[in-house]
Amino acid sequence: MHLFVPYLKQRLQQALPGRNVQLKMAPEPVGTRGPERKMEPTPHARQSSVLVLFYPNEEMELEILLTLRSSDIDHGGQISFPGGRSEEGETPVETALREAREEVGIDPGQVHIAGQLTKLFVSHSNNDVTPVVGYMEEQPELSLDPREVEEAFSVELESLLGKKNLTVEDWNLRNHTFKVPYWDVHRVPLWGATAMMLNEFLELYREFRSEAHNAGID
DSSP states (O other), X not given: OOTHHHHHHHHTTSOOOTHHXXXXXXXXXXXXXXXXXXXXXXXXXXXXXXXXXXXXXTTSOEEEEEEEEOTTXXXXXXXXXXXXXXXXXXXXXXXXXXXXXXXXXXXXXXXXXXXEOOOEEEGGGTEEEEEEEEEOSSOOOOOOOTTXXXXXXXXXXXXXXXXXXXXXXXXXETTEEEEEEEEOSSSSOBXXXXXXXXXXXXXXXXXXXXXXXXXXXX
């Protein structure tokens, strides 16, 4: 087992980095006329979950699973974690595992749940999203549902830590100009809500690497 796993399970029981770290990867309106991001869920927000799934590759480097959503569904053509809206009576973990099985064929019995990250409200879709963190002991074999997922791929965590793959550009979103930070790790930018949730996970990985370095075990 990678040393990050027991560290993460314990760390997820403590106070999390939260919104401040999420917002570092949020699109920021240019000037004073752009809309501010709504972080508090509405009373009728839909409950959703995503699975933040990581595992070692053949070189024992940790990778995280991402999907490219099919173009004809909500948030189509964007990079996301496997996930979706909760069904009645489901816990966040149950939703995340069900959606991962339906979208990319992940066997829930092979996923070890480490805990949950800070919830994120996505205002334009009215979804209050719980990121559920899971790990597997080896790379999964995937079976994609083409109705929901065009592609699934893995990205090494180390490749997301430096500034080499991090870009900021001005985009026009909903008739306003935003400065949009994204990771350039695929033919499609990794940005938006997925990037915000991922950044909190990466912050915990940064903490682990720092503590491991200080202890002389990296």
